[in-house]
Amino acid sequence: MYTSPSRLPEEARSAVAQALNARLADGLDLHGQIKVAHWNIKGPQFPGLHPLFETFAVSLAGHNDAIAERAVTLGGRAYGTARHVASRSRLPEYPQETTRDIEHVRLLAERIELYLEGVRDARAAAEKHGDIDTVDLLTGIVTEFEKHAWFLRASLE
Numbered sequence: 001m002y003t004s005p006s007r008l009p010e011e012a013r014s015a016v017a018q019a020l021n022a023r024l025a026d027g028l029d030l031h032g033q034i035k036v037a038h039w040n041i042k043g044p045q046f047p048g049l050h051p052l053f054e055t056f057a058v059s060l061a062g063h064n065d066a067i068a069e070r071a072v073t074l075g076g077r078a079y080g081t082a083r084h085v086a087s088r089s090r091l092p093e094y095p096q097e098t099t100r101d102i103e104h105v106r107l108l109a110e111r112i113e114l115y116l117e118g119v120r121d122a123r124a125a126a127e128k129h130g131d132i133d134t135v136d137l138l139t140g141i142v143t144e145f146e147k148h149a150w151f152l153r154a155s156l157e
């Protein structure tokens, strides 16, 4: 572990950095999958969904960066190569032959919900270790991506 401005003990910082890296792997994978949906979507809902997916991707890229930098701030490292992500992400592979708009909505809703499960787990780990600043960071992500999941689920109803 690197030295850190955090006042948390090294054991806590190490555990939280590990939880953050797991979320970084999922988040980088999800980002790529959202872009695949953004590029390949076809159908009557294209005009609304193509730009909507891009807003999800841009926002997630910012969160991935914040998660990575929080891990390093705590004295850890940030792991994010494509090969590392492919071996660690808990998301299933995206079916890249998909074109139909509503099918992309369903696939992304499922994946965002899986991503959220992981973020909530990481938040619980941070809470257990007394890292309320990481809890705060992750809560912002949960709030925003629950809203995105709601947009998608509402489109399916």
Ligand SMILES: [Fe+2]
Pocket (backbone or CB within 6 Å): 038, 054
């Ligand atoms: Fe684009």
